[in-house]
Amino acid sequence: MDRVSVKPKHQDRVSVLQLTDMHLFGNDDERLLGVDTAASFQAVLDAIMQEGRDIDIVLATGDLSQDYSYDSYKRFAKMIKQLQKPVFWLPGNHDDGPLMRRIMPDFGVSIARNIICGKWQFIMLNTQVYSVPHGWILPNELDYTKQCIDDNPDLYTVVCLHHNTFPVNSAWLDQHELKNKEELLGLVYQKKNVKLILCGHVHQEHDFTRDGIRYISSPSTSIQFEPLSFNFGLDAAGPGWRYLTLDNSGLIETEVHRIDFERFVPDFAVGGY
Numbered sequence: 370m371d372r373v374s375v376k377p378k379h380q381d382r383v384s385v386l387q388l389t390d391m392h393l394f395g396n397d398d399e400r401l402l403g404v405d406t407a408a409s410f411q412a413v414l415d416a417i418m419q420e421g422r423d424i425d426i427v428l429a430t431g432d433l434s435q436d437y438s439y440d441s442y443k444r445f446a447k448m449i450k451q452l453q454k455p456v457f458w459l460p461g462n463h464d465d466g467p468l469m470r471r472i473m474p475d476f477g478v479s480i481a482r483n484i485i486c487g488k489w490q491f492i493m494l495n496t497q498v499y500s501v502p503h504g505w506i507l508p509n510e511l512d513y514t515k516q517c518i519d520d521n522p523d524l525y526t527v528v529c530l531h532h533n534t535f536p537v538n539s540a541w542l543d544q545h546e547l548k549n550k551e552e553l554l555g556l557v558y559q560k561k562n563v564k565l566i567l568c569g570h571v572h573q574e575h576d577f578t579r580d581g582i583r584y585i586s587s588p589s590t591s592i593q594f595e596p597l598s599f600n601f602g603l604d605a606a607g608p609g610w611r612y613l614t615l616d617n618s619g620l621i622e623t624e625v626h627r628i629d630f631e632r633f634v635p636d637f638a639v640g641g642y
C-alpha cells in the first residue's frame with residue numbers, strides 16, 4: 370500500500386506545507402516564460418525556513434519538473450532537503466511519474482502514497498495522462514483511494530491530486546481539469562471522513578466548501594496564471610506556498626503566503642504555456 374506513518378509534533382493537530390508546480394529544469398540555463406524556476410523555488414524555501422512554522426509533512430502536488438528530466442528531479446530532491454521534513458509527492462502533467470518512482474528513493478525522497486499523521490491520512494493520487502495536459506483517474510487509483518479510506522475509517526482523509534476537480538472559470542485552463550472527476554467525487558461523497566481535496570495545476574489559489582468537502586488549490590512556486598481569463602494569461606502575483614493546520618476535530622485552517630512578485634517577473638508577452 371506504500372503506506373507510512375509520521376508522528377505529528379503536536380498531539381492535537383497536523384501541520385502541512387503544500388508546495389506545487391515548481392516546474393524545475395535539469396539545466397541551469399533554462400527558463401519558464403522568463404522565470405528561473407529554481408531561483409523562485411529557492412526563494413520560496415528561504416522564506417519558509419525564515420518563517421520557521423511547524424511543519425509535520427510536505428506535500429508536493431505535481432509538476433515538480435518542466436522537462437521530465439532525471440536532473441530536474443535530482444534538483445528537486447536536493448533543494449527540498451533543506452527543509453529537513455518528510456516529503457511526499459504525486460506526478461503532474463509535466464512529470465514523468467514512472468521515472469520519479471524509480472529514482473526518488475535514490476535521492477532520499479519517499480515514494481509512499483498513503484501517509485498517516487495523527488488523526489489524518491493523506492492519499493497521493495496519480496491523475497496524469499501521458500503527454501496531455503488534462504487529467505484522468507484510472508480504476509486502479511479509485512480502488513487505491515477506496516482501500517485507503519476503508520482501511521482507516523477513524524481518520525480524516527485528504528485526497529491529493531494534481532488536476533483540479535472544479536472549474537476555475539478560465540476556459541483555456543478548465544479544459545485541462547480532471548476529465549472524469551465525477552468518478553472520484555462519486556466515490557468520496559460516499560465516504561464521510563473525506564474532508565479535503567487538495568490540488569495544484571491551476572497556478573492560483575481557490576478555497577471553497579461544497580457538500581461538506583473542502584476544495585483547495587494553491588499558487589505555484591514559479592509562474593501564476595491569471596484568474597478568470599478566457600485565454601492563456603499570466604498573473605502579477607508572486608510565487609507562493611500554502612500552510613494547512615488540520616485539527617483533531619476535523620477542522621482545517623489554511624493560509625497562502627507569497628514572495629514579492631517583482632523578484633520573478635515572467636514574460637507577459639508570451640501567448641501560451
Ligand SMILES: [Fe+2]
Nearest residue numbers: 390432461570
Ligand atoms: Fe503546472
